Amino acid sequence: MSEAQPPVIEAAVKGACPRCGAPSLFSGWVKFAPRCPDCGLDYSTFNVGDGPAAFLTLIVGAIVVGLSVWLELVAEPPVWVHLLIWPPVTLALVVFGLRWAKGALIALEYRNAAREGRLKDPAP
Template sequence: MKTPTPFESGLHGLCPRCGAKTLFAGIANFAPACRACGLSYASFNVGDGPAAFLTLGVGALVTVLAITLELSVQPPFWVHLLLWVPVTAVAVLGTLRLAKGMLLALEYRNAAREGRLVEDVEEGTQP
């Protein structure tokens, strides 16, 4: 199988190396390693980046929609609560798996690793 794109990896849960559907062990939890090729997913540091990015993006979109609804229809406050809290939660959780899978695949494709300082061999100083 061809190497999947980062979008395909996130959308379908495909291993970024071999394309097997082994990336996730749960809804948004990574498996420890690919069962087909042995790639360790634990060596990648996805962290909270996708959740923070999605929360900010979805939050901005929901805020614009809530203000638009308020200015055009002026519903009672409870309508906003019943509408926007679930919409925000579903939007963030629904796209979290895609975002985490894409970020892991991008880290694999670009050989991203933890940053470290490298001594300058000629001068013996750190950059």
């Protein structure tokens, strides 16, 4: 790892380029920029796919279910309170978490030089 590479957490939170650390990873809220304007790293060569969404589904689901069960056991609120609280909490965690998860996975993919696997052509 070179001196300029930011830690994975920093790259995720700041949307930093995994090579140089410039805050240029995203061109929109969760859309990757085509390349880093500082070091020229081509972001289109990376493919995080549905990994961030899958991780968020598990993590956010566990958090929301745990908190809703805790609230039910502690305060026993009416159902409408749960319906008022948990959809916005879930939405906020997904929206903010998706950007961080995508940033972390692309930084890890760069750091570990992860690429698509290819089978060699069979010998004739």
